[in-house]
Amino acid sequence: MKILSTQRQKVLYTTIFATLLMAGISAYSSILSQQASIDGCKQHEMDVAVSIIQSSLQSEMNNAASKASVVAHLPSIIDAFRAGNREQILARLLPAFLIQRDRYGVNEGQFHTAPATSFLRIYTPEAGHGEDLSSFREMVVNTNKEHAPKKGIEVGRAGISIRGVDLLKDADGYIGSFEVGMSFMTVLDYLKKNTGFEGGAFVDNELVSRVATLLPPPDAERIVAGLRNVEATDWNVLKTIVTPELLASVTGVKTVLKTVAGSDFGIVITPLQDYKGVGIGAIVAVKKFDVFQKESSAAVVRAIAFALLQVLVLAGIVLVMINIMFVRSASVQESSK
Known part of the structure; x- marks a missing residue:
């Protein structure tokens, strides 16, 4: 009986360890899969914002050209x-x-x-x-x-x-x-209406200062990495996110995920070129991904809860089987005596 009890403990411990390991692997895989899906959704939203910025700029160029043609x-x-x-x-x-x-x-x-x-x-x-x-x-x-x-x-x-x-x-x-x-606000307002991204246009400050002499001097905080914010849907949001590092060497479309004060933000930076194709600044769009952040947390909770459920169910099944096996074994030994 003592030997059977020892064997029973070994089987029980081994089974519990295996069950916990399987549940942990399952939970980890589920969390990674959910996170990859959420990251994909974030990237999709940023890609959509880039597409809207670029198409809206072209649309407004055509709009301006058509209005000029009518008058002319x-x-x-x-x-x-x-x-x-x-x-x-x-x-x-x-x-x-x-x-x-x-x-x-x-x-x-x-x-x-x-x-x-x-x-x-x-x-x-x-x-x-x-x-x-x-x-x-x-x-x-x-x-x-x-x-x-x-x-x-x-x-x-x-x-x-x-x-x-x-x-x-x-x-x-x-x-x-x-x-x-x-105005660039036509592009920025359309972007916000259709994607929820706050947007701002940033232009080479030296160029604007030299040419746009009818504009009043800008606030110092609106100059970032040598670029002046000339228009924005919500400057109070942008100024907490846009840093010199983000605007340094903007040569191509850039999408960035950034955590600020515990909140996740998606950031889109689209180069701004003049009619000759020369870079003169950027359009920056930011959006707080709080929905995805909550979904990510919920996914972790669901994965852990499901893993614990697996542990309980499998442990229960294994315990029943162990009891049956060892009870039968003990009964056989008793009858043989």
Whole structure:
């Protein structure tokens, strides 16, 4: 009987160890699998944000180009531009452009004579008449030089905009150009609405300071790694996440997972290029992944609970089998006596 009891203990301990080991492996594998799935969902959300940023930028370029084309082909505007009549142009365009600004993110409208001399700024009609912009407004210079519409991103006196430039001409030939500039907030607001990411546009501070002389000086906190935040959906969120390390050497799309104050964030950094393809900054988007964080914690709890359940069930089954085996063995030994 003593031998049977010792054998029973050895089998019991071995079984318990094996059961715990199997349950631990099962729980660990389950946690890894769940974490990989959650990480995949996070990456998918960041990839979607990148796609929306890039497609929205292109869409707004097309939007700006189409608006500029409409104005550039209005006969009454062509006649007034040829006559040098700023008052007539303003009377016809300003009411509509105020609506475009307030509803659709149009923040610039400007006429130029060749090569890039400011004739009229729709929103600031008293500013910059006759100013030569050719040293920094290459889109305008090339539009008038090549007699071909252009679209893209460029910094002007009033700041950075997503622009479209088109030509005005009549029977006597080319007169000049007209451009429409779209605010980056159209892109950032669309991003937030469709993905929940807070977004901000960051541009080379030296470039903006040198060219955008109509802008007020920025707050010091809005300059990060030499880039100035010019627009943002929520700066208070961005400033806690965006660091010089994140914005250093932005040469390609970057997606980062970062923990700040115990919370997980997804960060997307998309390079910002001017119409020539030269890097001038980045669009940064961040989102708090608290839902995924909670799901990850819940997955760990579920895996551990399931492992414990496995241990209890298997241990119960093994105990019953051990009891049956050793009871029968003891009965056989008793009967043989």
